[in-house]
Amino acid sequence: MQHLKRYLSGGHSPAEIRWHLVLLVGGYWGLVLCAWLGYPSENHFSVTTRMLSALGSFETGNNPHWFWVFSVAMVYCGLCMAPVVLYVRRRLLPVSAVGASVGTLFFLTGCGAIMLTGLLPYAHREVLGWNLARLHLSAAALITVCFGLGFVWHGVLLVTDRFARNTFGGGETGPYLPLFGPFLVGIPILAAVGSRIRWRAAFSALTAACGGSAGEAVDDLARAVSDMGHFPLLEHLSIWALTLFIVWFTVVLPHRGEE
Numbered sequence: 001m002q003h004l005k006r007y008l009s010g011g012h013s014p015a016e017i018r019w020h021l022v023l024l025v026g027g028y029w030g031l032v033l034c035a036w037l038g039y040p041s042e043n044h045f046s047v048t049t050r051m052l053s054a055l056g057s058f059e060t061g062n063n064p065h066w067f068w069v070f071s072v073a074m075v076y077c078g079l080c081m082a083p084v085v086l087y088v089r090r091r092l093l094p095v096s097a098v099g100a101s102v103g104t105l106f107f108l109t110g111c112g113a114i115m116l117t118g119l120l121p122y123a124h125r126e127v128l129g130w131n132l133a134r135l136h137l138s139a140a141a142l143i144t145v146c147f148g149l150g151f152v153w154h155g156v157l158l159v160t161d162r163f164a165r166n167t168f169g170g171g172e173t174g175p176y177l178p179l180f181g182p183f184l185v186g187i188p189i190l191a192a193v194g195s196r197i198r199w200r201a202a203f204s205a206l207t208a209a210c211g212g213s214a215g216e217a218v219d220d221l222a223r224a225v226s227d228m229g230h231f232p233l234l235e236h237l238s239i240w241a242l243t244l245f246i247v248w249f250t251v252v253l254p255h256r257g258e259e
Contacts, residue, residue, distance in 0.1 A: 010084070021247050027080065029243075035056065035070040035073065038063065039063045049232055054122070074119075079115065084246060085108055086104065088103075088249070091253040092157070103150055106146050110147040113146060120132055121136065134218055138219075141205075141221040151183070185244065186244075192237075192238075198224045
């Protein structure tokens with residue numbers, strides 16, 4: 001039980017976090033593969049023409065029999081990624097306790113949104129007065145916004161620390177170079193996705209949420225990512241890039257010589 005509590009709070013050793021990442025990536029993409037294998041061939045799923053969410057849609061034209069596998073994959077991903085985010089926070093506490101906590105808030109909110117996209121399949125159905133497709137798109141928008149902001153926040157945090165305190169370097173640049181690698185790879189994808197987001201709608205959603213208007217917030221978030229439907233391949237690239245970033249960044253974080 002103590003080991004479980006330690007893992008859930010991100011208290012992994014460097015070797016343990018690597019195994020955790022293997023389970024996260026292998027489990028998630030393995031389940032996505034199963035959902036894809038169950039996708040009816042006559043519906044012609046392709047990364048160039050269909051969004052990933054089509055694997056989790058129970059509509060006749062998508063994946064009516066095996067949509068639930070994709071839902072399990074998304075919930076699994078969000079749950080397993082949360083301890084990784086807490087591990088990252090623990091490693092970045094020497095840089096800035098406040099900065100690490102703000103970054104964690106962005107990423108944990110993104111993890112919650114990942115689970116919501118699984119629990120709210122993309123389908124044009126009304127449930128308790130809510131349109132599932134709009135709810136799903138809103139959750140997807142929240143993933144994009146939260147992980148995008150978290151990406152930028154952590155990048156700025158590390159660049160600022162490198163030139164202000166050099167916490168990890170001890171007077172040398174070396175330890176920072178591996179940390180910047182994941183950001184350099186992710187920047188082109190982030191820029192491409194960011195250019196397709198309707199940021200005014202995203203900020204309107206934030207204003208509506210703060211004002212207690214859930215309906216307006218959902219509609220604004222869904223509208224914020226409405227253009228992404230025309231670029232399915234870009235969505236797939238962004239998901240692959242997020243997977244690579246989370247794994248790479250977590251693995252190269254300095255751990256002060258722990259076994």
